[in-house]
Amino acid sequence: MRGFWGLMRAYWLSDRWKEAWGMTLAIAVLTAVSSKMGVWWAEYSAELVNSIAYFHSPHNAAPLQHLLTAAGMLVLVTLGKDVGVVGIRHLFSTTLHRKWRGWLNGQFNEALLDDNHTHFHLQHEGKDVGLARPAPDNIDQRVQDSIKQMTGGAIGLAMGVLGVVTSLYFVGMKLIETSTVVGGFEFLGIYGSAILAFAAIVAYVPLNTFIALKLGGILERLTISIQQAEGTYRGELTTFLRRSFQVAASGGETVQRQMHARLYQDIDRTWSKLNIFYSGYQSFELIYNFLGARIVAYSPLLLPYMQGSIGLKSYITGAELINSLIGQFSWIIRVMPEIANLKANARRVTDLAEAIENVQAPAEFYRSTGRSDFQFNRKEDVFALTVRKLELLHEGESAEPFVVAEELRFLPGEWTFVQGESGCGKTSFMKAVNGLWPHGAGEITVMNGLRVFYAAQDVKLPKLTLKELVCLPETDDLHSDARVAAALHKAGLGEFIEHMASYSRESRSWDDTLSGGQKQKLVLARILLHRPGILFLDEATGALDPSAKIAYHQAIKDGCPKVTVVSVMHEAHAPRSGTGTPFYDSVIRFVDGVAVKEALALRTGADLKLVSSQAKPMAV
Template identity: 65%
Template sequence: MTWVGRPRRTVPEQTSSEAKTSSLTPVSSMRTFWGLMRAYWFSDRWKEAWTLTLVIALLTALSSKAGVWFAVALGELGNSIAFLHDAANTHPLQTILTNAGILVLLVVLKDAGFTGVRTLVSATLHRKWRGWLNSQFNQALLDGNHTHFHAQHGSAAGGIVAPDNIDQRIQESIKDMTGGAIGLAMGVLGVATSLYFIGENLIGSSVEVKGLEFLGGYGTAVLAFLAVAIYVPLNTWIAVKLGRLLERLNVRMQQAEGSYRSELITFLRRSFHVAASHGEGVQKSMHDRLYVDIDKTWGRLNVVNTSYASFELIYNFVGARIVAFAPGLLSFIHNRLDYKGYITGSEMVAQLIGQCSWFIHVMPAIATLRANSQRVTELANAIENVQHPREFYQQTGRSDFSYATQNPVFGLTIQKLELAHQGEDATPFVSAANLRFRRGEWTFLKGESGSGKTSLIKAINGLWPYGRGTIVFPEGVTNFYAAQEVKLQQVSLKQLVCLPGSENDHSDTQVASALHKAGLGDFIEHLADESREGKIWDQVLSGGQKQKLVVARIILQQPGLLFLDEATGALDPEGKIAFHQAIKDNCPNVTVISVMHEVVPPRSLSGEEFYHSVVAIADSVATKKPLAPSLPRELTTILAQPPRPTEDKWLRFRRMKQK
């Protein structure tokens, strides 16, 4: 990772109440279910959202009205078939064909016209809403606060759990949630319009029912509404019970699949190391163990889904073939309702049951919607919680870092710094009473492995969570953090060199010059390319070339503070010298703080020291002093070489001197 900082400014401390009221992010309004659902319609894209919504509402109303026409046409067709041989029917075949043709036209109008166009418009709304949410979460995560970094540092012990599988939440959860929400909203609207149009028709065609004369001419309509009111809610209660189980299993399935996918992604990134260590067996057992969780959850989910599908099939049959035909049966038997009226009324009741059963039909979608929305709102809450990192980390440990600026003449100052791990009473593993780094000074940071060298650099850059201390930056100076592992985004070579700024910030000539000075002149002609020979730059460039690319960035950006965290680990001794020499020649006033594995820092080919001072970490204390007098060049070269199994370095040096 290579991180380039911005000029730091002194920011006044905020109280907890002020922080809560002032921290507004692009997802601040999406921390609850309903806040998430309505955010798009009250955003700067409200015209787009409401226009598509109103078109969908209009098409839904027309589709419901067409359902009434369909029921009437079906009654006409059934009646013409029933009275096919009636003597009064002078044109029986023509009547049947006419009614059948009208029925087919209505089906085409309803399904291909109103419903089909509504599907296209709703898919457009789905695409627009999802794209807007995706941009909002990306903007919130990739801000100057490094929210993406802090959000992953929650602690279960402190009651703040970091969101797992953030990529899955942004992509899959948002996609499924927006699609499910639009479908459910159309279902609710369909119920409302169907109740209006079908209810109006049922009341208008209602007749008296024997034994229920007190209802007058509203007898069959009352029975129809009563049948729907009893049948649908009873079965909805059953659907809710099954839906809650589906919701829990869907959440568990997402978590299991996300963990498995994350491990696969991690494995592909370290594929070489697995192959070199012959670790395929261990990796396979890990994959098998993670997939067991998917398989078990999937098995339970299949059982519940199958049970729900069976329940829905039985519900649909009973509703459409028994319940729908019951309300008008008595009136038809007692000849108060003709066959046409009976068929038409029964078909309308069946349509009303179907529309009012949207909750049952989409319960699996509701379960998925609730599961997805929960994961999205959890991410929104995690983003909001870390807008003030100091207060966030203070909930699980001691975090009292303060950052300020001073006149650039005084350089970088560190005072009373203590680094610790999580927990209020954690013992500091690194402490520094007072460290000062002058402008243009190069400092070599050394200490045993695990002593806290990298942690110290992270803390200076505001990327270490626990501890205390004051870091005072030179005002108006940018800083550049280069680590050993360099990951390159899938963008053009010019953009990779210009990061973190835009490729428009520098001319091609400037970028080409930086690449040439860094030792990558062979790639100048490919500045506009995002790939080479079918491979992205992260795959094209070797580890050493990637670190030379970092040098090109440094030369181009001209930072005032440069932090090298084992940034030359992939280079040979000559490459390390060239790395430092390029920075020395092209960034004369830069302040460098560097961590390396070497016992002594590299020197130039002429024998001059690159570094002026050394910060040593011993017994958890960091102290700074001038670099020791230069050793003979021959000794420095020998010490930097790996020893032979049976030969001492000092003995080799003595033999060289004798020669």
């Protein structure tokens, strides 16, 4: 689905092709019927005008009957066409739109949420446009609004093309069937009036279509600009609402207002340009429609009518048929704003599809903006985790390592405390070992059969039931209520056990209901439920008080006795249990960007200190 046409045909070639082609066929048949009924409409419209014109003719034996019959048939054809055929076709087309959009939306969700962590890699790069391909902006808008508008626009466009083809056949055949010789153009023979009609259409429609295409290109660029501006503004509003407490606590509303006003200015400027162009385009379309329907449509057959070659009824019928053809051929002009939207949305969707394809091999993708030579292995080993020759870099070919680790080895069941000043690279180290850092090099080996779990400081809870939140990343059907309840109890959240099946409590989602500390305890419940082999705690107890931190560690020690723990904390010294027993066996210190692992020893009964600040890395 990287290219436009690949994106357009993917649904019709998918496993749901029967559904797609079935509705497409129904739309095609109804469009053909609508075109045929357009011919009937022109005929009965001419019949009505003719019955009015000759109402007082002495040769008209039943003028009122003719008038009412013509009017009745015109009403029936109109109702049948607009209410029956067009209405049913609209139902099929909107259903096709809904099905296609749903399928395409599902494809993008599957691609973004694959095991490759595509959603993460997609947003991680491109911050410096001088070094990398810019990351796609407003991915949520692309997946939702752009796909919705693109699929709807494409269906409308296809229906327009089909309408042109069927109208050209039915209306063209009728024009040829009723054609006559035109004085002064005898060399055209009996097809004279039909050829004049087609010549008028060819002379009028293409030139104005060319003008419309040029205006459409401007509309497309403006549409993309306003989508980007609105997406940025919406993203800032979302971010603001997530940190509204911090804004309120710091009294930052004035600065926030100024930021919102500055971002909205981009929307307002682009919107103003769009309004000007839409107004100009609307005026162009109205003038075009008037000239086409009242001048161009009635001009080709005026000469044979004046010459007496055709009567009023044939003249009106032919003029309405020409007007019908002009209307069908003018669908590009009529829907040019929608085509501009289609092209803009299709470009944003295909750009996203291409970006997703580009990050399917993350290492190769990151190498385009810097060094990325990480190796991740699984093998039988005496060590639960081994990190060798690790170097972490930022984006850029000339970047220097800001974290270096020659060799770090962790035994099964070993607990390691990660220590260092803020900004020294502790979290970057944790991300790299988990395959979530883009640039650098190193070899990370995990013992076969060990499950890895990464607990971060910030906990965001999606709109799921409490049981589902505890069971993440697995589904809740894999775990019994009793096991989940036990995990909640051990984590200190026993008061919520009776609400495990609920999405909220007192009409508030769990993300709004639980405090920061309670969210971290919920993550503890996940750990106790899944019992991983290797556990990374990245300031995962930052919102807990000292006694709660001890209880958190003790729960892991009791519930996961064989787990290997690597933990980043702000504490100056590794925590101990309530009885004075140390939780941690070793420490990793970051000194001038170098990660050094050392053993911890009990120096006094009240503290844990390093054996020696000069000790070499452990070889365990």
